Amino acid sequence: MRLSEFFLPTLKENPKEAQIASHLYMLRAGMIRQSSAGIYSWLPLGFKVLKKIEQIVREEMDRAGCQELLMPTIQPAEIWQESGRYDDYGKEMLRITDRHDREMLFGPTNEEMITEIVRSSVRSYKDLPINLYHQQWKFRDEVRPRFGIMRGREFLMKDAYSFDLDQTGAKLSYNKMFVAYLRTFARMGLKAIPMQADSGAIGGDMSHEFLVLADTGESEVFCHKGILEFDVPADDVDYSSDLQPIVDKWTSLYAATDEKADEAQHAELGDSLVTARGIEVGHIFYFGDKYSKAMGATVAGPDGKDVLIEMGSYGIGVSRLVGAIIEASHDDDGIVWPEAVAPFKVGIINLRAGDEACDAACEGAYAKLLEAGVEVLYDDRDERGGAKFANMDLIGLPWQLVVGPRGLKDGKVEVKNRASGEKEELPLDAALAKLTG
RNA sequence: CGGGGAGUGGCGCAGUCUGGUAGCGCACCUGGUUUGGGACCAGGGGGUCGGAGGUUCGAAUCCUCUCUCCCCGACCA
Numbered sequence A: 001m002r003l004s005e006f007f008l009p010t011l012k013e014n015p016k017e018a019q020i021a022s023h024l025y026m027l028r029a030g031m032i033r034q035s036s037a038g039i040y041s042w043l044p045l046g047f048k049v050l051k052k053i054e055q056i057v058r059e060e061m062d063r064a065g066c067q068e069l070l071m072p073t074i075q076p077a078e079i080w081q082e083s084g085r086y087d088d089y090g091k092e093m094l095r096i097t098d099r100h101d102r103e104m105l106f107g108p109t110n111e112e113m114i115t116e117i118v119r120s121s122v123r124s125y126k127d128l129p130i131n132l133y134h135q136q137w138k139f140r141d142e143v144r145p146r147f148g149i150m151r152g153r154e155f156l157m158k159d160a161y162s163f164d165l166d167q168t169g170a171k172l173s174y175n176k177m178f179v180a181y182l183r184t185f186a187r188m189g190l191k192a193i194p195m196q197a198d199s200g201a202i203g204g205d206m207s208h209e210f211l212v213l214a215d216t217g218e219s220e221v222f223c224h225k226g227i228l229e230f231d232v233p234a235d236d237v238d239y240s241s242d243l244q245p246i247v248d249k250w251t252s253l254y255a256a257t258d259e260k261a262d263e264a265q266h267a268e269l270g271d272s273l274v275t276a277r278g279i280e281v282g283h284i285f286y287f288g289d290k291y292s293k294a295m296g297a298t299v300a301g302p303d304g305k306d307v308l309i310e311m312g313s314y315g316i317g318v319s320r321l322v323g324a325i326i327e328a329s330h331d332d333d334g335i336v337w338p339e340a341v342a343p344f345k346v347g348i349i350n351l352r353a354g355d356e357a358c359d360a361a362c363e364g365a366y367a368k369l370l371e372a373g374v375e376v377l378y379d380d381r382d383e384r385g386g387a388k389f390a391n392m393d394l395i396g397l398p399w400q401l402v403v404g405p406r407g408l409k410d411g412k413v414e415v416k417n418r419a420s421g422e423k424e425e426l427p428l429d430a431a432l433a434k435l436t437g
Numbered sequence B: 001c002g003g004g005g006a007g008u009g010g011c012g013c014a015g016u017c018u019g020g021u022a023g024c025g026c027a028c029c030u031g032g033u034u035u036g037g038g039a040c041c042a043g044g045g046g047g048u049c050g051g052a053g054g055u056u057c058g059a060a061u062c063c064u065c066u067c068u069c070c071c072c073g074a075c076c077a
Helices: A021-028 A044-063 A077-083 A111-121 A167-187 A225-229 A244-250 A263-272 A290-295 A318-328 A356-371 A385-395 A428-436
Strands: A032-036 A039-042 A074-076 A094-097 A103-106 A130-139 A154-164 A192-196 A207-213 A219-224 A255-257 A273-288 A298-300 A306-308 A310-317 A346-350 A376-379 A399-403 A412-417 A423-427
Touching (some): A021 A318, A044 A130, A044 A167, A044 A318, A074 A077, A077 A103, A077 A111, A077 A290, A111 A130, A111 A310, A130 A167, A154 A167, A154 A318, A167 A192, A167 A207, A167 A273, A167 A310, A192 A273, A207 A219, A207 A318, A219 A225, A263 A273, A273 A290, A273 A318, A310 A318, A346 A356, A346 A385, A356 A376, A356 A428, A376 A385, A399 A428, A412 A428, A423 A428
Parallel strands (some): A346 A399
Antiparallel strands (some): A032 A039, A074 A103, A094 A103, A154 A310, A192 A207, A207 A273, A219 A255, A219 A273, A273 A310, A298 A306, A412 A423
16 A cells, blocks of 8 residues: 555644544554544544454364354344343433334344344244354443443454353353353454453352553553463464363463452562553453353253253454554554554555656555565655654554665665564665565 | 633633733744754734624623533443
């Protein structure tokens, strides 16, 4: 993509409404534009990142044996009345009436909808287990949206729902999601720690929140420092094998959000205690037959008798992750994208657009990178160097290829690593080899 | 939902107290000089002051109502 043709409305100055880094940089880097409180348009740069995250989530869910589908944003009130949540949900639920005076709502989550789908088509225990997910926009009419997309009213969420014959099966499904979540967040360059969460009426230990550690996180978290060193399961992890040891390991050491903090534990841990700030990006929980019971979702068991389906649900805040990643990875100059989610891998800076040698070198590099399948943004605008550097640092592409008349005289270009700030002068070919490698 | 603050070109703000018909910086357009960390000079375009009503010869400015946005708190993927 040539920057001269790319819709990238960056801002030099700080918009006053932005209070935290991710919000500020997303606005300044032209990733999002606010429409109304807690509702945003995703501009091309931001949308690219959102898609990258969505794809990683998809790959890891599929790897874990889940199947993707897509449920509507607008749901009928009936199924919510059936589960009893139509009244419970209160003002957070955006209610709509259609032209036939039928009560509808913009879905804040999809337990009812998925239960409705499964109960009407799954009749036998032989059809289980099954885990269905989608990545769809949700709406929760928050009283006070804030922090940009981190706590918007409209947000993109991946929600998966598992259906099992019994609790033993549900536990297996739960463990798969636990492992998939570890992998998903790690792939985005994040340190995400599973922490015991409220498991509601069901009880037990089958509910975890995944918190990304970032200095600017919204809540205080505590954990044993050993957790930070744990290995994330590799991509060849066998989801059909017993995953319990992995789950046990990750839950063996103390980790808690401030609501669940245990002062006694803290004292005991001493130097091993890490106090940090975190952002919740995922939540998995088992809720048994809460919805299957209310909505009559049963299957015929091996003995021919109907049994209620055991369910769990597993959420990931996809749009929130964009903000969480920025919170975890930025500096005073702007965003520092982990390569896996970067909107482009390389940014080419032409320091003297219009200069024959610079143009030729840049065009050549641009063509070769594209040919090699590297996502590249070429700043071909007629701007001064300083403006280009500042802009490129702001949007945070992992690599910058700087081409100017000074270096070109010696046949050299500069490759800068955005994260480390490390710069290397080398011949163009060597630079391209490095960036395509 | 309680408490506070703010709405003036795309962005950031001044002007409001003490009414006289809108200004600054950035951005944008034209020309020129520049060009390795957000250049300079000259010229130029764009707002009717969130909205409605009222007071007045005259309202961004005073009064009433209303909408929206932001911040703190309680609440949440």
